[in-house]
Amino acid sequence: MNTIVTLDGVTKRYGKLTALENATLTLGAGEAVALVGHNGAGKTTLMKLVLGLIRPNGGTVRVLEKDPAGRKGAQLRRRLGFLPESVAFHSAMTGEELLGFYARLKRAPHSANKALLHQVGLAEATHRRVGTYSKGMRQRLALAQALIGTPDILLLDEPTSGLDPASRAQVYATIDRLRASGATILVSTHALAEIEPHVDRAILLHQGRIIAAGDLASLRKNARLPTRIRLKVAPCSTEKILTSLHSDISLLHRSADRLDLAVAQTHKLDLLLELAALRDMIEDLHVEEPGLEALYHHLMSEVPA
Ligand SMILES: Nc1ncnc2c1ncn2[C@@H]1O[C@H](COP(=O)(O)OP(=O)(O)OP(=O)(O)O)[C@@H](O)[C@H]1O
Structure with missing residues (x-):
């Protein structure tokens, strides 16, 4: 399996606080991996390092063999999709206008936007202002935004938070479809039982340290439960x-x-x-x-x- 993302001994500090300590991991092409850990464990920090939005204090991050925080970072980010934990959209714009805006930023064609809105169940709300969307609808719009440009790597930070069961099922179906199409997916979540069938592996973070990683069978074997x-x-x-x-x-x-x-x-x-x-x-x-x-x-x- 081709390695798409590598973190080698990565440490990230915010002032005196160590948010991530000596993290080493790889993500392979077409793998879906769950990133789990309590609040403040360092999940978002790890995603931001992969995105090149922040730089590590130690160690190296490589995405498609490049430094995401380096000179070619912006070009690299066009191949990445990111669903942030909390999303804030301009409330006066419609769903369609917003996707158009993000597609321009990503230099991606607008032709797929309608299909993306349909895919996340927002076909009926395409021309409505985002200010009139429910929280779940805004979350689904954020997912559509992450899918612009058919990214090779998707970083989904708590994609089901605040969604009702039907919307959550829709997110999981999207993850399955992307996984089947060969995208690499890193998804942080607290919904452990729900995510289980949709990922190949899990990485467990505790206070900035990776305490366990592997597929369910190997985690089970090591835990001896x-x-x-x-x-x-x-x-x-x-x-x-x-x-x-x-x-x-x-x-x-x-x-x-x-x-x-x-x-x-x-x-x-x-x-x-x-x-x-x-x-x-x-x-x-x-x-x-x-x-x-x-x-x-x-x-x-x-x-x-
Ligand atoms: N910009 C920042 N400045 C200072 N501290 C930060 C910053 N961003 C994150 N932190 C701290 O780093 C630690 C890890 O935060 P992070 O957001 O990565 O955790 P998380 O696992 O995503 O948590 P949650 O599940 O609550 O989203 C936390 O203690 C947090 O307060």
């Missing part, structure tokens, strides 16, 4: 099932016809084999792997204070 197995069983069979199991399990919940078990990743298959042998008593089985949210809380709890 147990798998949860939910069973719907025949009435009055829970005791018999539990005494028949030899795998090392923890019982999380038990009722007349339900059993919730936790098992280490390494013993998961052994337990499933044992359960298969008891299938006459088992009506249904659901395997639940720890998601990004559980991994995030676990990894954060392990960071030394």
Whole structure:
């Protein structure tokens, strides 16, 4: 996979505050990566460094092999799309006029603007003043702005914040489509469970430091969080099932016809084999792997204070 973005030992300080410390990461072509961390962890700072809007105090940032804060930065930024965390548009302009304005700044053709507005669900509001848009509509207009010029790299800073479920689904569908078309996407978010199916990897930031990075499977492996197995069983069979199991399990919940078990990743298959042998008593089985949210809380709890 071609490397599109590289941060090598990057530190960014604002006065005495270190917003990002010794960050090293790469983003490959066509990868969608979630950037997660608490408020003030350094997510926006990292995006601004990739955009070349700020310079690092140490280390190097390379985007498409160039320094984004260097002489060719403006030219490079035409290949980048950025959805900032908070957007402020001129309220007297219409959606169409605004996109036209940003397309001129980006030296991109205006011909795609109508399709972009349609894509983010603003076809009906094209000729309305932005001052009459709801917060969700303004957020979707900001997304359309980020997509101008079919960027190779998209930096989306909390793109679903303040959106209703239907609008959030629209944003995720856009991310999926861009990912499929080969764009590189870095998306910062607090909606961990929602973003999970739409990204290849996650980078976890804590107080300016990258504390973990990888795909879900490798994060799970390193965190060693147990798998949860939910069973719907025949009435009055829970005791018999539990005494028949030899795998090392923890019982999380038990009722007349339900059993919730936790098992280490390494013993998961052994337990499933044992359960298969008891299938006459088992009506249904659901395997639940720890998601990004559980991994995030676990990894954060392990960071030394
Ligand atoms: N221009 C600035 N001047 C001084 N401090 C700043 C500046 N920009 C950011 N910071 C500080 O740097 C730290 C990281 O901020 P940043 O905006 O990168 O965090 P974030 O992870 O994006 O947070 P959030 O989830 O709240 O958006 C914070 O402590 C913030 O107050």
